[in-house]
Amino acid sequence: MKRFLHITLTLLTMIAIVSANPSLVLASEGDDEHALEMEVNGYHVTLDSQNDWKKGENTIVVTLMDSMGMPVQGADVEILIAAKSDDHAEPEMEPAHDAEQGHSSMPGMDMGEPAVEASDMPAHEEEATNPVSLSESEENGVYVIETQLESSGAHEMSVMFHVNGEMLQADFVVDILEVLSKAIVLWSFVAINVVLIASAGILKKQAIPVKGRQ
């Protein structure tokens, strides 16, 4: 009994740990394994997804703190997302200001004003070719947007924020996880069940008959 309880508790703990710490992202040090963090001109920028950076719908959360660790309120925060190409650095959706200013992909570079201002994008966005504005949440210093990440693999995400008249940018690389398609999952279940039934059918002759069962 005790052994069984021990095994059950160990299994539950392991499941909890695995679930709590999926290594989906090229994350920096921090409490949350999904979150990426960076210092830009004394500002602490955290980039996170409530959906564990999986392909498909993601709620992206940007947290801004100043050098004193106080949340930065009322900032204009935008994000530009582009799938990172393996053979060359050209993103599939390049923002206009990058092209004009020869944007460096080094993290934490200060940027001038972007050539393309944030448009009045709806809160629910598809993967953007232009920077899109994040809306400030009820929590101080936290900015969010719902977006659709259409492809898996490495993505460049540039968080741009205006503070005290200057625009700062933090560039992150995020690995978007491929989510198993519905078809694969459903067919896997079908396959498992077919194998079970077929195996049972083959073994049936050796089974112990139970009187009365039809």
Place this chain on the structure above:
Amino acid sequence: MTTELKSQNKSVFAGGNLLQIKVIDRFLRSKWFPGIIQWPTLLIFMVIMFQLLLGPESAHDNLGTALTWVLWWPLIPIIFLFLGRFWCAICPFATINDLVQKFVGNNRPVPRFLKKYGIWIIDAFFIMITWSDHVWGVVENPYGSGILMLTLTTGVIASGSFFERRTFCRHVCFLGGLAGNYARTGMLALRGTPEICATCRLASCYKGTEKAPGCSLFEFPKNMTSNANCVICADCIKNCPNDSIQLTVRPPTKELWFIRKPKMEEAFLSAVIMGIVFVQNITMLEVWGSMLNWLEKATGTTNYAITFSITFAISIIIPVALLGVTSWIAGKFNKNSLVENFTRFGYAIIALDVAGHIAHNLFHLLAEGKSIFYTAMALFGQEVHGASPALVGMDTIQLLQFGLIALGLVGSLYTVYRIAKTNHSGRNIWGTFVPYAALIIILGVINFYLFVLPMAMRM
């Protein structure tokens, strides 16, 4: 208890046999029963599965979600209360089990570890499924609900393919474990007539005949003292050549008063269910967001899996620990060990569990009930926008919730009294009753408080 039933000619309201009523007797003995309810249920289940897996991605628009979590899930504890485990007789998973078994079943004996640890496994599954629902959003996500159903389907197919009868339902199904506990409060009891069964050497009820299979949940009506594993499928009624089987109406919770062989794992499950009712309520409260923020600050992480796991563990530990402490205090009076008291009196919580469960789900059924109609209309291209899904107002729901908790409280308190009276004598009865009564009142007050606070919707 087998001695509870002896009433061939009594009125059904006085504990007489329901099979005295010809319509009921004929219906239960009919070859169409329970198939006439079982097969339509399977058809509806297939529609639900199709909707969950391939229908609208938003729970709000999905008929499968509405039928499963707004209609079926709230109704199921009510069914357990009035009809015992009858749902299990018509459950689509059980039908799939029987179907697979009929064609390819190997009918191997139940593995020994399942017999030995079955209820602990059910306890673990119940905790895991509730946990994963919160962390991965199974209820809010139709596809997630569909995957849960598919996993259960795979379980019953595996069980039906290789093992005899309804091994899965008896030893693995988490809902079966819940149903077993709740059915003890149920108002229907099926038993053999002791005088007739005493002379019977056939055991057709257990083994089966050409009329019907043997008991699918491995019960032997001759020795039955509990309805925890009786699904009222009526196979034993059809099989018994001596018409020994009786189906009677009894007061709710009566079975809990006379548990002959109390089991630690069942008592533990009853305390766990109370914790789960707490956590289901807490996470639906509007203050849950603030609580989560506080927890995130306290733990230094925003990872929901971690913060929820902490909340979940605390919610489950509280009733288990309270029952443990109470059992220890009661032991000072009745001289029984903590484990003995825990095992015996844990069953008393079940009445409050059922009440809390029904009360919680009543909110979904009554505040979101029309969503079943709206999502069904949407299936035929008739969209309904902006209409309230509520069947009745929140005041009415809250009143019903309080009424249910009050009934559960009375049921649990009376059960404590009866268990104390059955097992102890003289001053020990009250020395045992008072600590457990205090525990039941504390749990009842927590439930009352949780239902006072405003809740968020499921659809």
